[in-house]
Amino acid sequence: MIMAEPDVDYVAFFDKNKEIITQAGNFQNNLGLPASDDPKIVLTDRHRRIYNVSRPIYDDTRKVAGYIAAGFPTMSYHKALEDDKRNIVVTWGLALLTVLIASYFILGRIIRPLEKVKTAMMKIGDGDLTEIIPVSSRDEIGVIARECNAMAMKLAQTYHNLSDVNQKLTEINERKSEFLSTAAHDLRTPLTLIGGFAETLSNKNLNLSGAQKDKYLDIIASETKKMAKFISDYLDITKIENGMHLPVMAKINPEAVAREAAAEFDFESAKVIFAIRSEPAVAKVTADGEMLERVLRNLIDNALKYAPQNTAVTLEITRRGRDTVFSVSDSGMGIPDDLKEKIFEKFFSANRVNAPKKQGTGLGLAIVRSIVQLHGGTIHVEDNPPRGSRFVFTIPDIK
Numbered sequence: 107m108i109m110a111e112p113d114v115d116y117v118a119f120f121d122k123n124k125e126i127i128t129q130a131g132n133f134q135n136n137l138g139l140p141a142s143d144d145p146k147i148v149l150t151d152r153h154r155r156i157y158n159v160s161r162p163i164y165d166d167t168r169k170v171a172g173y174i175a176a177g178f179p180t181m182s183y184h185k186a187l188e189d190d191k192r193n194i195v196v197t198w199g200l201a202l203l204t205v206l207i208a209s210y211f212i213l214g215r216i217i218r219p220l221e222k223v224k225t226a227m228m229k230i231g232d233g234d235l236t237e238i239i240p241v242s243s244r245d246e247i248g249v250i251a252r253e254c255n256a257m258a259m260k261l262a263q264t265y266h267n268l269s270d271v272n273q274k275l276t277e278i279n280e281r282k283s284e285f286l287s288t289a290a291h292d293l294r295t296p297l298t299l300i301g302g303f304a305e306t307l308s309n310k311n312l313n314l315s316g317a318q319k320d321k322y323l324d325i326i327a328s329e330t331k332k333m334a335k336f337i338s339d340y341l342d343i344t345k346i347e348n349g350m351h352l353p354v355m356a357k358i359n360p361e362a363v364a365r366e367a368a369a370e371f372d373f374e375s376a377k378v379i380f381a382i383r384s385e386p387a388v389a390k391v392t393a394d395g396e397m398l399e400r401v402l403r404n405l406i407d408n409a410l411k412y413a414p415q416n417t418a419v420t421l422e423i424t425r426r427g428r429d430t431v432f433s434v435s436d437s438g439m440g441i442p443d444d445l446k447e448k449i450f451e452k453f454f455s456a457n458r459v460n461a462p463k464k465q466g467t468g469l470g471l472a473i474v475r476s477i478v479q480l481h482g483g484t485i486h487v488e489d490n491p492p493r494g495s496r497f498v499f500t501i502p503d504i505k
């Protein structure tokens with residue numbers, strides 16, 4: 107600001123030729139008069155910073171009679187001007203800095219989270235559904251981030267469900283083709299036999315005897331039975347594996363179940379000495395009676411297939427800790443160590459080559475293992491020295 111009443115540095119009078127007549131104050135000759143008569147303010151001395159103001163003096167005839175000049179020190183004016191300038195520069199600088207800092211923070215607050223959202227969305231777009239946007243603010247960007255996170259979670263869940271369904275469909279498909287190829291293979295032999303004998307029977311030119319006809323009919327009946335067993339065994343294991351056939355647990359007498367299972371076999375004509383040995387401590391076991399009977403039937407059936415005549419097949423029931431332990435042992439051909447696990451797989455038959463007549467569908471032990479596992483037990487096969495095998499499985503007590 108210019109000071110309201112500046113001090114006067116000098117006052118000087120000049121004649122009409124602009125020669126100094128007199129002066130009061132600090133007028134210096136070298137300051138001179140303004141070049142023109144025009145009474146405007148001129149900065150005359152840069153060092154002392156004085157404004158020299160001059161005006162003409164007129165006589166009565168309105169002619170210039172001389173000049174008067176006055177000097178005003180302008181330090182305070184300049185200082186004020188400089189101060190003003192500095193203040194303006196500082197104020198504007200500060201304002202600009204404030205605007206820049208504010209913009210940095212405001213834009214940062216908007217752009218950085220948006221960058222995070224963009225990066226996460228790109229990752230999600232590339233299929234990485236585990237990406238979580240690390241934005242927790244409560245503003246609109248926070249809302250967008252939370253919505254994106256929720257969307258990614260939903261997508262991940264849907265993707266997970268679809269993968270599960272897809273895997274199940276693949277498994278079902280694999281089972282279907284497994285069933286079709288095994289069924290085609292295992293049903294071909296009985297079907298060929300049935301077809302062949304049915305054709306023979308219907309051939310009037312052959313004049314078959316009654317005994318011959320009966321024999322052929324027996325073969326047809328037994329092959330049909332084999333096919334029916336294969337199909338029902340296959341359906342059963344599928345149901346058990348898919349959890350569609352759950353055990354109906356009840357307290358049962360294991361020895362009574364073992365006797366029921368054994369009652370189906372004709373040990374006398376097989377010339378096998380069969381015995382059940384049960385520890386007196388094993389009075390009751392909690393299990394599905396029908397399923398347990400099926401397990402024992404399958405194991406006795408196998409033992410009988412391989413037990414040589416006049417040897418023993420023994421079913422033992424004992425207690426071990428919290429388990430009821432069942433074992434079926436025979437003195438047959440035994441099972442090589444490398445097949446002791448494999449024989450429990452579906453359709454596995456170790457004797458297709460060396461004992462083709464004894465071969466079944468290879469589902470018996472697979473069903474046995476699924477049932478034992480459904481009860482929370484385990485099964486394995488071990489050698490029965492000096493010869494044969496012993497199948498051992500457990501049914502644990504229910505807690």
Ligand SMILES: Nc1ncnc2c1ncn2[C@@H]1O[C@H](COP(=O)(O)OP(=O)(O)OP(=O)(O)O)[C@@H](O)[C@H]1O
Nearest residue numbers: 408409412449454455456457466467468469470471
């Ligand atoms: N006691 C045993 N002694 C020797 N080998 C056995 C005995 N039990 C099972 N095996 C072998 O394990 C294979 C699988 O048995 P599994 O009971 O699953 O099928 P399978 O008896 O051939 O047919 P299925 O029981 O379905 O009629 C048998 O084919 C046989 O090679």
Ligand SMILES: [Mg+2]
Nearest residue numbers: 408466470471
């Ligand atoms: Mg079997």
